[in-house]
Amino acid sequence: MGPRSVPLLPLLLALLGRPDPGRAEGCDLQPVTAEPPITLSYATSTVPRGCVSNSSMGTDHEVHVLSVKWSKVSPVPLTVAVTPQADACSRPAVLILLCTRCFATITSPCSNLIVRTDARLSPESTIRAPNPEPPIVSSEGQLLAWALSAYGGITSYSELQDPRKVQLRLGEDAHSPPECIPQENFNAILHLETEVFFHGMKSCSRSDAQSTRAAHIIHLQSEPSSSITEGNLSLSCSQNSDGNQILILQSKANFTWFLSTKCNIQFLVSGSYMMPFFSAPLLGNPLPDTEQGLIAEAFEKNCSVIASYSAIPASTHISLQIHEHETVETPVTATPIAITQPPDLPHQVLLTLKPWKCTDETMEIVIVRSYLEPIKDVVNITLRDISCQAEKNATHFMLKSPLSHCGTSLEGTGYANNELILSLAKDAVLRSVRVGFQCEIPRELFLRLFPTADFKAPQTELEINKEAFVQASMRWMDHPADLQLKECWLVASEREPVLLVQGGEARGAGVTVLEGPPSSHGRKIWRFRFTYSIPEGGHIPFSAILKCKAGLQNDTIFEKVLEVRVKDAWRPLNYRGLGLGAVLGITFGAFLIGALLTAVLWYIYSHTRPISKLQPVSSTAPASESSSTNHSIGSTQSTPCSTSSMA
8 A cells, every 4th residue: 555645735734733714614704693792892983973073162162972783782881981181171161972772871070071971870970961862864864964053163073983982182174074965984083083882793613522621712803004913812702611712812013902801711812912911911812813824723622612703993992702501402302393483573673784775866775695594585676666576696696776766755854764574485385574764865966967858777887079968966955045055176187277167157167057857855956967077188088077156145065076087089190199999990901901902913823823733734745835725624524535526
């Protein structure tokens, strides 16, 4: 018997001290849907949506707005600490806290702090009696509009998702923008830090493993621009912990962990780490930077269960509590329990996913099919008008509809109302489930560019010396008649900006303001056409932007920018030289002429070359030199018999 072959890749990985990624097979991480095995929170200054402005500097108060949203019920009260910057307590401040009747503790050394909240305050709060509650609003725009109207300015706005603690620092910055326009993933580090709960942990297990050891993995997702190089990890666990667990901490190589714990647990740390009573950092172990690599690392350490896998942003403070769950063994004689689907499960799933998105004129619905796995046997999805069916493929259900179609109702609340109707088929029985929903219509300006005057099929391509048609539109349920298109510019690199429209009137050469459709359900539409021309010899930009502003008479401004690609129209050859089309045309023409010339020469050659090269030499006497060409050809084609007879 010859020597046994050894797989090369696992051998190399073993020599390098790295886990074999194949060890992760059979462990497919899935979201934790039952009671999570851990409670994890981390500190961050990035909020889902937020903004700052200097609009409150000329008013009586600085105003900070916190809008709290929950994905799960918080296990602890929300703590909000409001601290002054220098002598900020000398200027009155307003805190507007919306958290849907949550239980909160608000503390501040500033006695002149005005608090307006719908939260229930705990006895530990230093705020004895809050001011009247803020109004009930259904959108971010309504909340900010009310705050601006009530106090004349907004210092900061932050939307918070599942916060545990909030540290709000008072103070204004004159360098802030003049208006508070919310942005996605806003960095609020100058005035806010929050500790948020993480609910996105996953888990998996291997059925072929014999060990009962469990692993918890925290994977820090560090952005290249992140300046965070150290973080404190506070770890707590049950007194009944048996020590048969491992905590894997993955981070950048230059990250230092400061670990604080009394748990009986093994650590596997990348970067470096400090433990209590240690005088110098300890060097950790290089760890894989991928999900599968970390799972394989855990299995290399004799784990059979990934109890929790959490991918979170780099943070200066992380709190982790590991829970101990008792395992109840079911007797062999126990009767199996049939688990049935809750009757309101489709409502819970869809209202959690919220797969709908509205613009000022369309409703779009995109649902990942795998997310509907808890709802068994979904075969079709429609809107209230069942003729509006979702397109489906192997991965998604997709539906797009104008707001005026498919049974959508528009009310004066800035929302579009409809129903998702799920068709479920089981055992040849078809039933329907209706889930009503509201889709918020953004209170923002929309810009679209069209190639023709029918304003259909928008595009992002602008052709030089050719008419283009622009539509600006916006829904404003309160007073749509007061909306005005203030100005529109065309801005291209290395060229002077071109003013197209100002005050609803054409300003640029070749610009014509068109009559738009009448206002409907609070939607106002402005249209104009223009031709983008460049003088002969001028620089032709590759791209440009359309920039428009609309707003009310009281100077409430909404701005929108549309990036467009500039397409060069046909030019005379002496203007810009030969383009790609001309070069290809000339090349093809030259090839065709060459091919025809070759064919003609071959034809002439084949019909004029000596006869001896066409047929073998005849054994008979050659024809006389006075014979015609036709006679010679006829003689060479005669049979032997005819040749002898002619002789």
